[in-house]
Amino acid sequence: MLKIENLSGGYSEIDILHGVAISIEPGETVTIIGANTAGKTSILRAISGVLPRVVGMIVLDGQAITHKPAHEIPALGIGHVPEGRHVFPRMTVEDNLFMGAYSARRKAKISSALEGVYKLFPRLLERRKQMAGSLSGGEQQMVAIGRALMCNPKLLLLDEPSLGLAPIVVDEVHEAILAINASGVSVLLVEQNASLALSVASRGYVLEDGRVVLQDTAEALRTNPEVRRAYLGI
């Protein structure tokens, strides 16, 4: 459903990404693992149209979206959960979720999407009138994921959803990702925590300095000696 070919680009004249190729089939959960500053976040930004300079091809269901403005992307069915969560701090949880449905604001599907999010994260229903900035990190992550689901995406981009969360919350978030994927949404998961990512995904790409250096099934990557040494700390 998503096919990235020969993707380069960055924030200035200097390329951060160098000819990246990635593909995701419908219903798949794919992960990109790599060290800090490898360029994982930049790839997701390129897909969503907020990387300042992009060269190459990004195709969603046969449609080139490479140079589409960022605000036209969610309506095509891509939800983005950015690194650092980026909830709107001085808005209620519910307004944050409503913002996720901004691209679908003229449609009637919003209330069913909202119901779905509250079912997935009952905690958000309890806190729906609270300012998102006053929530714990884990709850903010739920807001960020819930907000991305509000556009009824076929593909969810998740950037380091476990970053800075307590282990017990990390488990909760992972349960949620599995549930989202089980409901038919494809997931592109970016993680520094490789063991976590490889336990959720079916396939993975290893990124080094803006280049894909390895791609395989999650199973094979987990047992690959190089990956184990460099990313799993074994």
Place this chain on the structure above:
Amino acid sequence: MLGMYAVWFTWSIFEIDPILGSPLAFIIIFFVGYVIQKFFIHHIMKAPAAAQIFLTVGLMVVLENMALMVFGSDFRSVAVTYQTESIHLGEIFISKSYLYAFLAALVITGLLWTLLATSWIGRAIRAVAQDAMMAELVGVNATTTYNIAFGLGVGLTAFGGAVILPYISVSPTIGSHFSVLMFTVVVLGGLGSVAGALAGGIVVGVIQSLSSLVFPIHLQNLILFIIFIAVLVVRPNGLLKEG
């Protein structure tokens, strides 16, 4: 200034009361603001502060001088029946034109509040103000939202100018009479806070009125600024904003 001229014209040509004409002033100047944001201010949003000041002050000079060319430097005022009337509440006299302006301001504040709190465009404006990149990621066209927000801002100023026309006459440089007071209101309440601006406005108004009871009226602003400076010493971020 533009809002005041707009209602001055609708009053002098069509005999529309400035307060009733004020929504029209809002609508016209909203579009003026939208266009100014889109074609001028948009290009300097990321520029250094000096460039932004040059452009906005430059625009003001251009607008004022255009008004001078077209309307001349005469002070123009309207004549409405309630101008000299007032309402007596026991010992208190309330001038009708001030009262109507106040009520109109309350109504537009309520409308603005509702718009920001409950509408899609209101939520989008808040979202862009809080996190522009994230707003784009959920599908908000941040550029258009800035245009609308700026249009709303200057449209509201025009509305404000319109409703005070029954007791203030308009001239091309009328804006500068208010800009210092306006900065005081906004900074006193806390920059960037809507509730702060409202509180600041009320505080400034009350200080001005009360000080003129005790001190000569020409010391009105002196008293205001002494209190203003004292407040900023104690609360550098304004009344309603935490550091």
